[in-house]
């Protein structure tokens with residue numbers, strides 16, 4: 012395991028993932044019934060953007076760095092930016108929150124977060140950050156195996172975030188298999204799967220696998236800052252959302268074009284997609 016999220020924290024992929032995560036958690040909080048958030052690949056929880064790793068790549072500059080000082084920010088980005096700003100004021104101006112810190116900050120009494128992280132250094136950092144928080148349990152095991160152990164949750168209400176490191180191409184296969192297995196155990200759960208937009212062929216075949224899985228109510232969204240054909244690295248990121256909150260698609264149809272323009276590498280080089288892979292009206296909106 013070589014992957015360390017410190018190098019990538021706050022990049023375009025994080026902006027998309029964490030903006031949607033904050034919207035989904037806001038939706039879960041809107042009803043009184045308690046929920047579980049299961050974060051299968053949780054990471055260290057907080058990242059110093061002025062630290063050695065983040066400074067070496069500077070990826071955050073083209074991500075969260077481009078949102079600072081923005082005006083006319085869409086309403087749908089406020090839950091995310093509120094969390095980022097709260098973490099900055101509590102922990103320091105250069106600290107950026109990871110998914111378990113965002114989740115823990117949005118739990119109500121009775122809600123739970125199970126955060127799974129297998130890499131010992133990241134696990135230790137996460138335990139120091141959140142190990143004593145009420146409602147939070149941190150586990151050091153394989154995130155995919157934790158799906159079987161934790162689902163279905165007794166609350167019968169929850170969000171499963173699967174955000175693996177994508178150290179190799181087989182991760183697409185593992186992700187789609189994990190979703191099918193988890194969905195059989197907990198079909199009413201809300202699932203969020205993150206993937207990189209790098210190799211267009213791999214992305215299309217992954218989306219097709221998910222569409223063919225028979226799982227209903229699947230929304231796919233993507234955000235890119237440059238065309239995939241022009242770069243060797245990541246052009247952007249995508250999310251598969253199963254059972255997304257009602258009208259999340261409408262909110263994202265405002266948020267995604269705004270982010271694509273704001274985070275674009277050059278004027279006009281950004282793009283976005285929002286497709287219902289299964290269910291609803293089979294809407295397809297691409298830019």
Ligand SMILES: C[S@@+](CC[C@H](N)C(=O)[O-])C[C@H]1O[C@@H](n2cnc3c(N)ncnc32)[C@H](O)[C@@H]1O
Nearest residue numbers: 016052053054109110128129130153154174176
């Ligand atoms: C993309 S990062 C997670 C970022 C985090 N979800 C966030 O948004 O802040 C992926 C994490 O998965 C961890 N990891 C890798 N393989 C794992 C496995 N099999 N089970 C659990 N965690 C794993 C890595 O150490 C890394 O911290």
